Amino acid sequence: MRYYQPMRKYLNFKSFVSAVLLVTVGLSYAAPAPIKRGPLISGGSKQVVPAKAVAPAKARPPKAVPAKVAPAKVAPAKAAPAKAAPTKAASAAPRAPYRGAIAVDADTGRVLFADGERTSAYPASVTKLMTFLLVLEDLQNGVYGLQDRVEASALAASMEPSSVGLRAGQSMTVHDMLLSIMVKSANDAAEALAEHSAKARGCTATTPAELCAAFVERMNRKAQDLGMRDTRYASPNGLPPPRGSKRGFDVSTATDLAKLGRIVVRMPKALEYTSRTSCKVTDGSGKQLTLVGHNYFIPGAVDSRHLCTPVEGCDGLKTGFTAASGCSIMLTARRNGRRVIVVVLGSAGRHEREKAAERILRDALGAISVW
Numbered sequence: 001m002r003y004y005q006p007m008r009k010y011l012n013f014k015s016f017v018s019a020v021l022l023v024t025v026g027l028s029y030a031a032p033a034p035i036k037r038g039p040l041i042s043g044g045s046k047q048v049v050p051a052k053a054v055a056p057a058k059a060r061p062p063k064a065v066p067a068k069v070a071p072a073k074v075a076p077a078k079a080a081p082a083k084a085a086p087t088k089a090a091s092a093a094p095r096a097p098y099r100g101a102i103a104v105d106a107d108t109g110r111v112l113f114a115d116g117e118r119t120s121a122y123p124a125s126v127t128k129l130m131t132f133l134l135v136l137e138d139l140q141n142g143v144y145g146l147q148d149r150v151e152a153s154a155l156a157a158s159m160e161p162s163s164v165g166l167r168a169g170q171s172m173t174v175h176d177m178l179l180s181i182m183v184k185s186a187n188d189a190a191e192a193l194a195e196h197s198a199k200a201r202g203c204t205a206t207t208p209a210e211l212c213a214a215f216v217e218r219m220n221r222k223a224q225d226l227g228m229r230d231t232r233y234a235s236p237n238g239l240p241p242p243r244g245s246k247r248g249f250d251v252s253t254a255t256d257l258a259k260l261g262r263i264v265v266r267m268p269k270a271l272e273y274t275s276r277t278s279c280k281v282t283d284g285s286g287k288q289l290t291l292v293g294h295n296y297f298i299p300g301a302v303d304s305r306h307l308c309t310p311v312e313g314c315d316g317l318k319t320g321f322t323a324a325s326g327c328s329i330m331l332t333a334r335r336n337g338r339r340v341i342v343v344v345l346g347s348a349g350r351h352e353r354e355k356a357a358e359r360i361l362r363d364a365l366g367a368i369s370v371w
Contacts, residue, residue: 092121092251092346094326097356099346100254103364106262106332106339112364117254120230121346124320125162125185126257126328127238127250129264130219132182135174135193136267143200146175150196152188152284153208159187160239164291166192170284179281182273182318184291187237194236212236226263228256240324249324254343261317261330261341274316274332277301294319296354297331297361308354311361317341327353331361338368 092099100116111117138144150173152166164180166172166188172180174196180189194215195208203214212235219233231252234241241247264270276293277300283289295318296303299310314333321327327350331342342361347353 092249092325094121094346094348096348097352098344099326101342101344101356101360102254102258103340103342103360104258104262105368106265106341109259109262112340112367113360114254117258118230119346120251120253121328122238122240122249122322122325123252123257123328123345124238124250124322124325125187126252126318126320126330126343126345127233127235128181128185128190129257129260129318129330130222130233131190131194131215131236132178132270132273133260133264133267134215134218134222135178135197136270138197138200139174140268144174144196146173146178148174150174150177150192152192153195155208155212156188156191156195159191159237162186163188164281164283164289166284172282172284176281176283178273179276179279180291181237183276183279183293185294185319187239190237223256223260226259228252228259231256238320238322238325240322252345254345257330257343257345258341261332261343264317265332265339265341271315271332274318295329295331297333297358305350307350308358311358311365313365314361321350329353329357331357333361333365335365336369340364340368 098116099121100119101113102111102115102117103113104111139146149171151171152168154168157166157168157170162185164172164184164186172189172192174193177186177189177193180186181193191208191212195211198205198211198214198218203211205211205214215236216233219236220231223231223233232248232250234248234250238250240249264274275298277295277298278290278292281289281291293301295301295314295316296308297311297314298316299312299314301310311331311333313335314331316332317330319327319329325346327347328345329343331344333340333342340361342357342364344353344357344360347356
C-alpha cells in the first residue's frame, strides 16, 4: 500500500499529459492553413497575395454566420454600385507596381504575360506613339516629306514641357520634329505635327484647335481600325486636360497599346527614331539642340539613378509620365530573330515601372527563345 499513492499520482500525471497532447493535435488539424504569399514583383516592401491563395476564404462565412443573420450584415444591393463606381480620375490613378501590364510576341500577337491587361489608365506620353504612327503613314503616302518644314502655332508653343522650346511662327523639319517627340517627348512638336498633318490632308479648319481636333478624330478612327476597343484619345501628346477644360484624358489599356506597338515596329524607319538614346536637331531658332531620351533600357543609355539595366536588343519604344497617370512605358526588343512588345501602364513611380518592366521584358525574351 505504501507504493499505491505515488503510483496513482504517476498515472494521473500521465493521463493529463496524454489529454493535453490529444487536444493540441486536434487543434492543429482544425486550424486553417496559413496563406502563402507571392514573390515581390515591384521591388518594394509589400508582397502580393495570389488570388488562388485567398479564394478558399469565400467558403468559410456560411459555417460561421447563420443564414438568418447574414442578410442583416450585408449591405443592400442598391448601395453596392455607389461604392464601386469611382470617379473617372480615380479609376485610372497609378498603382504599384502598375495598373496593367502585358508582353506579346510582336509577330504573332501571342500573349506571353498579362496582368490587369484590360484595366483602363492614362497613357500620358505613350499617346505620342499614335501621333508618330499617323505621321509615318503620311510620309509613306507622300502627303509631305521629311524635310518639309512645320510651323508652330501659338497653341503648339503654349504646350507645357517637355518641349523643344518652339515659339509661335518658328519652324522645324518633319524629321527633327519626329526625333523631338520620340527622343525628347516634346509636347510642342507633337501638337505642331498634328496641326500640320490635318492641314496637309485637306482639313478646312481655320484655327489650330480645330486642326488638332481633326487629327485627334483620326487617331480615334485608327485606334478602332486596330481593334483598340478600350482606347479614347483626346490629345496628340498625352498631356492632361487644361484646368477648366471640358476635354477629357487620353485613356487606354495595356492590351490596346500592345496592338499599337505591333503596328509601329512594322513601319519603315520607325525604329530609327525610337532606338536613339540621344540626337541633335535644329531647333526653331536655327540652333543645334541636343536631345536626350528617357528610355534607359536601350543599350548606351545612361541612367544616373541606376533604376534598370539596359537590355540587349531593346530598340524602343516610348515612356510616359504625368502626376495623374503615373509612369508608363512601352518597350520592344529583338532576340534570335524574334521580337516582343512589353507594356507597363500606370505605375506609381519610375522605380516600380522600371523594376516591373525589366522583369517582364527579360522573361518575355527568354520565353520566345524557347517557344
